[in-house]
Amino acid sequence: MNATATPVRRNLKHPDAPATPFPYNTGSLLSVNDLSVDAVSHLLKRATALEEMDPAERDRLFFKRRVALLFYESSTRTRTSFELAAKALGADTTLVSNLSSSIEKGETLKDTGLTLRALGAEAIILRHNSSGAPWLLEESTHLPVLNAGDGMHEHPTQALLDLRTILQHLRPKAKAVAEDTLAGVTVSIVGDILHSRVARSNMLLLPRLGARVVVCGPAPLLPEIASTEGPGIEIERNFEAAIAKSDVVMMLRIQAERLAGLQLDLDQYKAEYQLTVKRLAQFAPKAVVMHPGPIIRGLELTADVADGPQSAILQQVKNGVAIRMAVVERALTAKGGQA
Amino acid sequence: MSSLLIKNGHLIDPGAGVEGAKDILLKDGRVAEIAGAGKIKPNGSEVIDAKGLTVAPGLIDIHVHLREPGQGHKETIESGTAAAAAGGFTSVAAMPNTTPVNDTPDVTRWMQSPDRGAHIRVFPIGAATRGSKGEAINDFAALKAAGVVAVTDDGHPILKDGIMRETLAAAARVGLSVIQHAEDTRMTQGCSMNAGPTAFKLGLRGMPPEAESSLVERDIRLVQELRDARVHLHVAHTSTAAAVAAVRQARRNGLRVTCEVAPHHFLLTEEHVGMYSTHAKMNPPLRSAADRDAMIEGILDGVVDAIATDHAPHAVHEKEVEFERAPNGITGLETALGLCLRWLHKEWKLPLGRVLSLLSAQPAALLGLKGRGTLAVGSFADVVIFDPNAEWTYRVSETKSRSRNTPFDGWAMQGKVRWTISEGKIAYVSE
Numbered sequence A: 001m002n003a004t005a006t007p008v009r010r011n012l013k014h015p016d017a018p019a020t021p022f023p024y025n026t027g028s029l030l031s032v033n034d035l036s037v038d039a040v041s042h043l044l045k046r047a048t049a050l051e052e053m054d055p056a057e058r059d060r061l062f063f064k065r066r067v068a069l070l071f072y073e074s075s076t077r078t079r080t081s082f083e084l085a086a087k088a089l090g091a092d093t094t095l096v097s098n099l100s101s102s103i104e105k106g107e108t109l110k111d112t113g114l115t116l117r118a119l120g121a122e123a124i125i126l127r128h129n130s131s132g133a134p135w136l137l138e139e140s141t142h143l144p145v146l147n148a149g150d151g152m153h154e155h156p157t158q159a160l161l162d163l164r165t166i167l168q169h170l171r172p173k174a175k176a177v178a179e180d181t182l183a184g185v186t187v188s189i190v191g192d193i194l195h196s197r198v199a200r201s202n203m204l205l206l207p208r209l210g211a212r213v214v215v216c217g218p219a220p221l222l223p224e225i226a227s228t229e230g231p232g233i234e235i236e237r238n239f240e241a242a243i244a245k246s247d248v249v250m251m252l253r254i255q256a257e258r259l260a261g262l263q264l265d266l267d268q269y270k271a272e273y274q275l276t277v278k279r280l281a282q283f284a285p286k287a288v289v290m291h292p293g294p295i296i297r298g299l300e301l302t303a304d305v306a307d308g309p310q311s312a313i314l315q316q317v318k319n320g321v322a323i324r325m326a327v328v329e330r331a332l333t334a335k336g337g338q339a
Numbered sequence B: 001m002s003s004l005l006i007k008n009g010h011l012i013d014p015g016a017g018v019e020g021a022k023d024i025l026l027k028d029g030r031v032a033e034i035a036g037a038g039k040i041k042p043n044g045s046e047v048i049d050a051k052g053l054t055v056a057p058g059l060i061d062i063h064v065h066l067r068e069p070g071q072g073h074k075e076t077i078e079s080g081t082a083a084a085a086a087g088g089f090t091s092v093a094a095m096p097n098t099t100p101v102n103d104t105p106d107v108t109r110w111m112q113s114p115d116r117g118a119h120i121r122v123f124p125i126g127a128a129t130r131g132s133k134g135e136a137i138n139d140f141a142a143l144k145a146a147g148v149v150a151v152t153d154d155g156h157p158i159l160k161d162g163i164m165r166e167t168l169a170a171a172a173r174v175g176l177s178v179i180q181h182a183e184d185t186r187m188t189q190g191c192s193m194n195a196g197p198t199a200f201k202l203g204l205r206g207m208p209p210e211a212e213s214s215l216v217e218r219d220i221r222l223v224q225e226l227r228d229a230r231v232h233l234h235v236a237h238t239s240t241a242a243a244v245a246a247v248r249q250a251r252r253n254g255l256r257v258t259c260e261v262a263p264h265h266f267l268l269t270e271e272h273v274g275m276y277s278t279h280a281k282m283n284p285p286l287r288s289a290a291d292r293d294a295m296i297e298g299i300l301d302g303v304v305d306a307i308a309t310d311h312a313p314h315a316v317h318e319k320e321v322e323f324e325r326a327p328n329g330i331t332g333l334e335t336a337l338g339l340c341l342r343w344l345h346k347e348w349k350l351p352l353g354r355v356l357s358l359l360s361a362q363p364a365a366l367l368g369l370k371g372r373g374t375l376a377v378g379s380f381a382d383v384v385i386f387d388p389n390a391e392w393t394y395r396v397s398e399t400k401s402r403s404r405n406t407p408f409d410g411w412a413m414q415g416k417v418r419w420t421i422s423e424g425k426i427a428y429v430s431e
């Protein structure tokens, strides 16, 4: 140590952060980071194969296997999509929601998970309002856990179905995906980034396939720190500039339920960030318009944009079932054990 | 009466400026004699041969949560002090956020009753305000007469300017320190970790470092305005670079402002939260690497006055919940010395005497614990005897605490406690 009078920046060794023990089960999908690019490619192929398969044959794949849907937040789209996907593979599904009596009586997530396992559940699809809940459930049960959206954190199957939608439009001939498949593609994600698990999963997944992700929104909904989410992410505050450079424009809903006292002037928000036919025609006439739903017509986008020729919103919904079939298949064929 | 001779040990008493091979005779709960190794004859005393071992003043932790009264499923005074003794501590100062809150002489006396079965000395800290609600100030004179050594609303800040000013002034009049849990809770609603890239990644709401530093700055301003040399502000569990900087400046300005740092804040960062590990959830939260570095710098350059663990036991089932719902805090009494010796001393080269001072002489001085934190003749016979070279692994399965919420399970430790002696009685012996 030198003896200068001023405090020195010391170059010290520190304890390392521990390695993550997750996922405990190779069939789990907690985060898009759990999937290698090869694994993503494989899931996309399986989604197509399962979609094209004869329904009667598909119905025998996982006949009578047991999949539990555990939903602590109301959800129409994701729940129905997962349920139809599991049923299309022949599996039995059971729904436990936050309105179920055990949860209302204060049973912990761990105990609910262990109960479902004891009842014979072989995989659990979890939607939860608290970020990180799927990790707790997986650690508690060691079952394949499929994250159907946790708090403000991640929604991996949404990112996968978004990827499938983007590929259908921009890379229709791609048979597989690799690190450079989306090279040259810019995707803008617009709106309430801070509270969005869809944004986070897409921000982690799309750059790994070569895409550039531009996030756009007002500072209260898009803090500067968002650019540290991962590589290949930039912030553009000007909505028109963002969509002008985008091949895909992904609009997000303002999550009123997570604003936590944040006051937002909706008229000003619409003036600056609403996707209208006029803006689309002027700045992004060729862009694919996407939205994870539920859409609020007249807020983040106008009705004529949602229903317009550039909209891929319903195609996203359809892709959801295919992707979730592939993800449920992965869960039910997993050998278990450490990934 | 009872007497105990510790012979052939390497005595380090930083408070008294003594270091060397010495024999120490303890008699009737006090240090009776110190002489060169081999110079004191047993004369019927029980003898501990401390050859190859370090003999030091028993450690003092001025920030622990013993959970009694009212939360015995997390910890009791008996179990918490057993863990403390195993960690080399002979005195702990117990925070008042119990059930009920320790805001009366009755609770203070109850905590100190021999019926509690404490293995070492427990100094209660009283609540600054009624029910620690930050509204009405308690009777500090009565609390002090019952045995409290400081006042705080720990767990919560004393947020209102007027109440904090009054608390500082009233405590000064009776000679008590005010310990502030510095968190502007208006900035931390719904937050469960430090604000920053990790919180964004994990989708968790983050506590900005300013929530801590702005309150420390406010408190220092109040101390300055009071212009009363008796006023003593102590900042609990300091965790941000800006807060340490504010304390450093206050000291340069001659104010009586002190601070403590917990081992987890000089060792861990927000990255240790990993994938929602509730054993890395505490308040103040684990901060950035720059803040962690500032804690180390503050310890090495002397602005930090004490290492305090903020030992905060919670039952297993309470921590096995969603991260945002989990209670704050980790245990720390059994790991403090091993971590301090492993990192502060061995890795970062802080002299052993200074490490021990931060764990004994300085905290004793800070709270005015007379006869503690030193082994000068006449002091309390509070001694820790440890093997400074022993390397070992902490196993929470062997903890004496009722709780197991530690991020340090399986960590390498330096320096193994062999005996802990509290007021002349052996409180802990290693197997």
Ligand SMILES: [Zn+2]
Pocket: B154, B155, B156, B181, B236, B237, B283, B284
């Ligand atoms: Zn505190």
